[in-house]
Amino acid sequence: MNYITTRGDQTERHFCEILLEGLAPDGGLYLPTHYPKIDDATLTRWRGLSYAQLAFEILSMFIDDIPPADLKALVERTYTKATYGTDTIVPVRKLEDGLFIEALSNGPTLAFKDMAMQLLGQLFEYELARRGEELNILGATSGDTGSAAEYAMRGKKGVRVFMLSPHGRMSPFQQAQMFSLPDANIHNITVEGVFDDCQDIVKAVSNDLEFKRRHKIGTVNSINWARLLAQVVYYFAGYFQVTCANDQKVSFAVPSGNFGNVCAGHVARMMGLPIEQLVVATNENDVLDEFFRTGTYRVRASAETWETSSPSMDISKASNFERFVFDLLGRDGARVSALFGAGLARDGGFTLTADEHARIARFGFVSGKSTHADRLATIRDTWQRHQDMIDTHTADGLKVGREHMRPGTPMVVLETALPAKFAATIEEALGRAPTRPAALEGIESLPKRFVVMPVDAQRVKDYIDEHCRA
Ligand SMILES: *Cc1c(COP(=O)(O)O)cnc(C)c1O
Numbered sequence: 001m002n003y004i005t006t007r008g009d010q011t012e013r014h015f016c017e018i019l020l021e022g023l024a025p026d027g028g029l030y031l032p033t034h035y036p037k038i039d040d041a042t043l044t045r046w047r048g049l050s051y052a053q054l055a056f057e058i059l060s061m062f063i064d065d066i067p068p069a070d071l072k073a074l075v076e077r078t079y080t081k082a083t084y085g086t087d088t089i090v091p092v093r094k095l096e097d098g099l100f101i102e103a104l105s106n107g108p109t110l111a112f113k114d115m116a117m118q119l120l121g122q123l124f125e126y127e128l129a130r131r132g133e134e135l136n137i138l139g140a141t142s143g144d145t146g147s148a149a150e151y152a153m154r155g156k157k158g159v160r161v162f163m164l165s166p167h168g169r170m171s172p173f174q175q176a177q178m179f180s181l182p183d184a185n186i187h188n189i190t191v192e193g194v195f196d197d198c199q200d201i202v203k204a205v206s207n208d209l210e211f212k213r214r215h216k217i218g219t220v221n222s223i224n225w226a227r228l229l230a231q232v233v234y235y236f237a238g239y240f241q242v243t244c245a246n247d248q249k250v251s252f253a254v255p256s257g258n259f260g261n262v263c264a265g266h267v268a269r270m271m272g273l274p275i276e277q278l279v280v281a282t283n284e285n286d287v288l289d290e291f292f293r294t295g296t297y298r299v300r301a302s303a304e305t306w307e308t309s310s311p312s313m314d315i316s317k318a319s320n321f322e323r324f325v326f327d328l329l330g331r332d333g334a335r336v337s338a339l340f341g342a343g344l345a346r347d348g349g350f351t352l353t354a355d356e357h358a359r360i361a362r363f364g365f366v367s368g369k370s371t372h373a374d375r376l377a378t379i380r381d382t383w384q385r386h387q388d389m390i391d392t393h394t395a396d397g398l399k400v401g402r403e404h405m406r407p408g409t410p411m412v413v414l415e416t417a418l419p420a421k422f423a424a425t426i427e428e429a430l431g432r433a434p435t436r437p438a439a440l441e442g443i444e445s446l447p448k449r450f451v452v453m454p455v456d457a458q459r460v461k462d463y464i465d466e467h468c469r470a
Helices: 015-019 040-047 051-060 068-078 113-131 144-153 172-179 195-207 209-214 225-242 260-270 287-294 321-328 333-347 354-363 372-386 392-403 419-430 457-469
Strands: 003-005 030-032 092-096 099-103 135-140 159-166 186-191 250-255 275-282 296-298 349-351 365-369 411-415 451-453
Touching: 003 015, 015 113, 015 225, 030 321, 040 225, 051 068, 051 225, 068 113, 092 225, 092 372, 099 225, 099 392, 113 144, 113 159, 113 225, 135 144, 135 195, 135 457, 144 159, 144 172, 144 186, 159 195, 159 457, 172 419, 186 195, 186 457, 195 209, 195 457, 225 250, 225 260, 225 411, 250 260, 250 392, 260 275, 260 321, 275 287, 275 392, 287 296, 287 365, 321 333, 321 354, 333 349, 354 365, 365 392, 372 392, 372 419, 392 411, 392 419, 451 457
Parallel strands: 099 411, 135 159, 159 186, 186 451, 250 275, 250 411, 275 365
Antiparallel strands: 003 030, 092 099, 296 349
16 A cells, blocks of 8 residues: 555655655645555454554555564554453443443543554554664653653653643643653653743744754654554444444544544545444534534634644644545545645635535534533533543533434444543542542552753753753
8 A cells, every 4th residue: 555645746655655644745734545445354353352463454454565474463452451451442331322422432542633643653663673763753742642652751762751731721630641651761841831831832942954864853643644543443443342233334523623533534434434424513613613514625724723622623723624524525636636725825724615515424524512501511421321420522512412313323422531531520420539440549649750940942842852862
């Protein structure tokens, strides 16, 4: 399998060539040249597989430059009971008739980003050793992504992580999670500013091309193809748990931000997994809901991006969304380039033609939106009626998923985080603190490792310089 970009560059690249990359050189995102099709016999055979075996089968269709025995070993090291708490890895539980929750958040940081990031850690270590290279990952986080990256890269050879976060602004639980890691290759830098200041520093450092090259600076952001690919697996695993035959269809409701998660569902559907609807759930930041309803994609300014109680979905533009639009527009790279390149820069968005908008239905996409009040009501209702405690993002997915249920088709809501991460809103909804996995009791009292810095890119560069030589 080879990869091309969404902006018309037809140069074909292998998986490992794009593994460590973010944007393609033409500014587009990487996608496979085509989607491998799964036939009925294959689907039947896959039903009996363990999660690691299933992941190996699916990844093998997209990766042809890692020897199968090596890929198998990487996958088996990633998806273990020790890391995810169960043999099933992503157990599905029934809430009521036709309505299910698929647990994707039982990894080390209690959010679904572990599903992909843990594999990325293994792939990075493998590929860097093969090349005899090192990589310094520089990122900014306000919570989920940074901790998932640190837990995936901790102790990995050839990789260092420099993670910036706004000083004193993450929840005590999130700070404890990140700052208590003892691994020498993990560096927490808290910046005396807000999240945007952290992001500006990352940009400033990355724009110093000489520094970037010299120190092999890279990222692990959500446009990385390998992350998306890893997420395809749990759509198959969820499907197998709620069906017993391949003529049954299933719908998935997906709490969405940067469109990485639901885009993986789109890939699974293109491969032939019998998915009826892909339900895109947003919070008050409804860029995506607006697009699916109206055909207009309008990027929000930061003053129009709200801080909500499902903070990992607080986005002003959806960085993976271009991949879906590429498929929607018949893989017309020139048109995608016009829309996302010049169009976005000039107009801050674009509008599809009526004909193009009408095509969305063929891809199974529908959408909806959930507010803080909806979130509280959904968390409360789920607790009172089912004694099931869900987090704020999952609540958005459940609220919108319910609105799109159709008789005879199971609706599977993806659980993207555990309630323990969002204690304040859980207490607001239920008047009690969320339950926490036993392994994380008392982490707030562990010793913390971090350095504090002013909003100053040069100081961050000096720090990286010093710790790359160590
Ligand atoms: C990242 C994240 C999301 C959004 O996922 P995307 O792939 O960006 O759409 C939703 N919920 C939680 C808890 C997250 O961490």
